[in-house]
Amino acid sequence: MSDRVPLSVRLSQRGLDGVTLLALPALLFVIALFVYPFLYGLVLSFKPKVGGLFANYVTFFSDPFLYSTIGKTLWLAVPVTLLNVALSVPVALRVRLMRRQRLLTTILVIPITLGTVLVAEGMLNYLGPRGWLNRFLLEFGLSSSPVRLIHNYWGVFLSLVITGFPFTFLLTLSYVTGIDPSLEQAGAMLGARARQRFNEILLPLLVPGLIVTFCLSFVQAFSVFPSAVLLGAPAGDTRVISVAAYTAAFEDYDYSMASAIAMIMAFVQVAIVVALLGAQKLVYRGPAGGGKG
């Protein structure tokens, strides 16, 4: 047995050694705060107050007031995320070339640190029927009646753009700066104009990163709750799926139903993310450098 490589050496060759133990606290954390609640919720969702195993799910998909929340949430989250990703690309391309990058990045990131509630409060003040914007519009005769920008779809939409954009932008910026600038220079030397350089070189190299950015931003927007309640019409247009879950849990005190809604919410998110990451396999996903890695 003396010529056998010891177990500890074989394990460490597979990346398992004493240092691996450092991952243990994180693992425990994930199990305690994510895996256990998820499994608990999953089991709970199959123990409805009344009816059989799938009664909650049957109720959800037979009640338009409930199943319409999926569509309403998607109708908010998808356009908002698309807009944020689309806006972040040109801004990131410009910021990449700036000297005072850090200053601008700081300004753009401030909305993240403010949090949704503060942004909502600001929007209520500025955009409300008696807010500055409407008073300005009415005063100067630009509008005959107050423009409704809060307590409807657009209020939530705007707030999601304001709070979601910085996050999307930071992710996009990291992908944009990962592209070797000499690739664009090479394109220019070969006669490609700015638009062609973008379409032929930058965009194909950015798409995999933009898909990941979209997924992460989408998940954030999909779980919108505070702004849907504060700035939207939580009984109407912006009755998003998290509002439905909240109502079930804390107004009807039906935790089982709330768990079922949470599971449906998770399933929709995962389905979309998996579909997008699957699509990512169809595009080039190698390094974005121009030379030998």
Place this chain on the structure above:
Amino acid sequence: MTHADFRALHLRGMSRDFGLLNALKGVDLTVERGEFIALLGPSGCGKSTALNCLAGLLPLTAGSIWLDDKRIDRLGPEDRGFGMVFQNYALFPHMNVRRNIGFGLRMQRRVKAEIDAKVEEAIRLVRLGAQAEKLPGQISGGQQQRVAIARAIVVEPPLVLMDEPLSNLDAKLRLEMRAEIRRIHNLLGCATIYVTHDQDEALSLADRIVVLRDGQVRQIGTPEVLYARPAHADVAEFMGYRNVLPARAMRDGGIVRVSVGQATFAGTLVDDVNDGPALAAIRPEDLTPRDGGPLAANVRTAEYRGRDFYGVAVTADGTELFFRAEHRVATGETLHLGADASRVLVYAA
């Protein structure tokens, strides 16, 4: 392939500042059609800045660039139509070899049949037939280099710019690609400006060498002239004259005698030197032990380089001398070193 017709490229006082730093101070140069020019200099001498200015990737702060009588320094890189081979190759990682090479032709909206034919010809020229469908990440450094060259020349540019293209390759591949670059240049005859800090590369490739230092042209000449007769002591040092010794010059009719420490020997005047302080430049290969050699020095180190031994010896006053010996020399041994008068270049101090 026939290359776009032009007679000469003129740089007139080409300058570039970066804030207070003058990276390029009034470079004047004329490149004839079909010429291979090497821009040679130590790092930080402005040679890459010069290349980027020519390419249009960096705007000039003064001076102008002319292609015959057309002023081009205000044009963007996409309108100059020059080819460029980047130091890191800058191949498009998401396009296979064939699409990389065809990129320039596609940007010019040539018809597909023409693009295919020209790309095929270029692939044959750089001998990459077997790699045509691979992505850049799947081929070796030398092959990537060939793709970069093919991509630059397939559009038949009036001028090809190369930015230290061999610096990322290992020694053997570097020699191979050097021959390859020369072969392709001989075949196509497109004017080329080649930036390097390697004097061997410059000597072996170029028709003319431009030596830059501190953003200024120090000397322009053929490889033979630069090798045998550098115009300044600093150029000599860069061209392999490792012994640049403070000396005193005494003119004696047609020749000059120089004193280094206690030793006195004959040399060749390059600058118009008056009697007094001067610099004597000698290549290590010309400084050899000989009977009556004037420079007595103790061997500190010597290494075998195949045919000869090269080493460092120290004189009594501490001056280091780089020398060559045909026979093995021992550390600590005293040598009497000397060089032929024609191989001792004397510059003003």
